[in-house]
Amino acid sequence: RDKWASGKLPPGPIALPIIGHLHLIGPLIHHTFHALSAKHGPLMHLRLGSISAIVASSPDMAREFLKTHELCFSMRAGTIVTNYVTYDNISFAFAPYGAYWKFIKKISTFELLGNRMLAQFLPIRSQELRSLLGLLHEKSRNRGRVNLSQELLRFSNNIICMMMLGIRASGTEGEAEVARRLARDVTQIFGEFNVSDFVWFLRKWDLQGFKRRSEDIRRRFDELLERIVNEREAVREEERRRDGGKRREARDFLDLMLDVIEDENAEIKLTRDHVKALVLDFFTAGTDTSAASLEWALSELINYPKVLQKAREEIDRVVGPNRLVEESDGPNLVYIHAVIKEAFRLHPAIPMITRKCVQECEIGGYKIPENSMLFVNMWSVGRNPKYWADPLEFRPERFLESHVDMKGQHFELLPFGSGRRICAGMSLALQELPAALAAVIQCFDFEVVGPDGEVVRGKEHPVDMSERQGLTVPKATDLVCVPVARAAKVLATLG
Numbered sequence: 001r002d003k004w005a006s007g008k009l010p011p012g013p014i015a016l017p018i019i020g021h022l023h024l025i026g027p028l029i030h031h032t033f034h035a036l037s038a039k040h041g042p043l044m045h046l047r048l049g050s051i052s053a054i055v056a057s058s059p060d061m062a063r064e065f066l067k068t069h070e071l072c073f074s075m076r077a078g079t080i081v082t083n084y085v086t087y088d089n090i091s092f093a094f095a096p097y098g099a100y101w102k103f104i105k106k107i108s109t110f111e112l113l114g115n116r117m118l119a120q121f122l123p124i125r126s127q128e129l130r131s132l133l134g135l136l137h138e139k140s141r142n143r144g145r146v147n148l149s150q151e152l153l154r155f156s157n158n159i160i161c162m163m164m165l166g167i168r169a170s171g172t173e174g175e176a177e178v179a180r181r182l183a184r185d186v187t188q189i190f191g192e193f194n195v196s197d198f199v200w201f202l203r204k205w206d207l208q209g210f211k212r213r214s215e216d217i218r219r220r221f222d223e224l225l226e227r228i229v230n231e232r233e234a235v236r237e238e239e240r241r242r243d244g245g246k247r248r249e250a251r252d253f254l255d256l257m258l259d260v261i262e263d264e265n266a267e268i269k270l271t272r273d274h275v276k277a278l279v280l281d282f283f284t285a286g287t288d289t290s291a292a293s294l295e296w297a298l299s300e301l302i303n304y305p306k307v308l309q310k311a312r313e314e315i316d317r318v319v320g321p322n323r324l325v326e327e328s329d330g331p332n333l334v335y336i337h338a339v340i341k342e343a344f345r346l347h348p349a350i351p352m353i354t355r356k357c358v359q360e361c362e363i364g365g366y367k368i369p370e371n372s373m374l375f376v377n378m379w380s381v382g383r384n385p386k387y388w389a390d391p392l393e394f395r396p397e398r399f400l401e402s403h404v405d406m407k408g409q410h411f412e413l414l415p416f417g418s419g420r421r422i423c424a425g426m427s428l429a430l431q432e433l434p435a436a437l438a439a440v441i442q443c444f445d446f447e448v449v450g451p452d453g454e455v456v457r458g459k460e461h462p463v464d465m466s467e468r469q470g471l472t473v474p475k476a477t478d479l480v481c482v483p484v485a486r487a488a489k490v491l492a493t494l495g
């Protein structure tokens with residue numbers, strides 16, 4: 001409080017005593033911040049109970065915070081729930097910027113999500129894609145319905161589960177299914193507003209039931225992981241006995257991590273809890289984000305048939321009528337990439353990049369207090385007519401002539417964030433997403449099923465585009481469709 005008294009804070013609405021601006025916060029926080037920044041400008045200060053929050057809503061401000069003053073914002077803003085669920089804050093995404101984070105960053109950049117592993121897991125990604133297309137094909141034979149939101153989630157979760165733990169969903173009660181449900185629960189609860197985080201005298205209270213829910217999530221996750229790690233340790237032991245003590249080549253993330261635990265000379269000593277927290281991290285960071293991004297891109301294509309047609313023309317031109325799109329086609333699918341960028345502009349899976357200020361600094365002539373939470377509202381930037389003509393139109397052409405990429409250097413489009421804390425799974429996502437989207441539209445047309453269970457006919461934009469609250473923002477209502485097969489020769493190759 002003393003610090004706030006000296007130095008000028010960025011502008012913001014008038015605060016109420018004690019709660020500050022908490023009463024203004026709606027369930028979709030990025031919408032609230034978008035509306036408020038339209039009035040108070042691209043650099044705004046809010047008082048959320050006893051916590052100072054800074055909201056940045058322009059490319060220039062994003063650059064100031066994420067690049068110019070990167071080190072002051074190199075930590076993520078954790079909450080009571082994230083601290084607890086991530087095994088008391090030992091995950092990658094919520095770890096403070098320091099030796100542990102650097103160690104994990106190195107492993108994930110060069111080993112787990114490095115080029116070698118991405119290439120090693122290519123057959124898994126292709127297999128999962130084929131399995132998704134196979135299901136759609138099967139349904140298309142008798143005009144069956146498919147909940148695409150769920151199937152896309154299963155697709156991305158299976159890929160992550162295989163990369164992390166070597167498991168995939170084969171039924172409805174398998175371990176990967178449990179992991180999939182957990183991943184959604186985690187991203188949902190991480191993005192909800194817990195008043196106890198902001199009003200100090202409510203810290204001990206659990207007015208909204210967050211404590212109970214997070215305990216339930218951590219217990220379910222812990223049980224699942226204990227089982228998987230125990231089984232894996234038994235297999236490793238057995239293999240070692242059989243192979244005369246020889247260490248086997250790491251097959252997935254879990255193997256890699258167990259190697260580090262056993263390595264007495266490792267730079268950082270990891271425990272089982274670290275491994276669990278890291279697995280949780282990758283599950284939640286990698287599952288929902290990829291699925292939601294595909295869900296939004298596909299929904300926009302269904303709502304904009306001319307764009308869909310253009311995307312297909314490109315696929316037909318680049319890939320031809322006889323084979324399925326592959327990841328290696330990616331660089332030639334220029335329009336598909338523009339579609340992905342346009343979908344990210346309007347629907348960044350993580351709408352706000354959230355960090356914590358670890359050192360007081362001055363930005364735009366204003367004081368940014370230490371410990372304040374930073375929200376860079378990329379959802380808002382993507383919808384601002386100052387930066388985009390007709391921002392609400394889905395028009396991938398705007399990216400065809402532009403130099404804007406998604407790798408954190410162009411601050412008008414930051415779907416994966418920027419700087420040191422940029423998304424660890426960006427390369428994986430940028431390989432997986434275009435190929436998956438292209439393959440789905442190469443093989444199928446979709447008739448949308450509305451909330452009344454009937455196929456929607458004659459409506460200009462048949463897919464409802466409202467958003468669900470959470471750290472990641474998927475569609476509020478599932479995308480349910482009747483798939484209609486269109487590329488017979490390609491489908492025949494699926495077997």
Ligand code: HEM
Nearest residue numbers: 093285286289290349350416417418421422423424425429
């Ligand atoms: C379309 C897919 C994805 C999107 C849109 C996305 C987006 C993001 C964003 C916006 C951040 C915050 C970056 C920042 O603070 O600057 C992030 C962080 C992170 N992402 Fe992703 N992500 C995706 C897929 C993945 C995948 C597949 C994985 C892992 C397999 C992953 C792992 C992570 C991790 C570990 C972090 C935290 C990094 C850190 O704190 O240093 N993400 N992601």
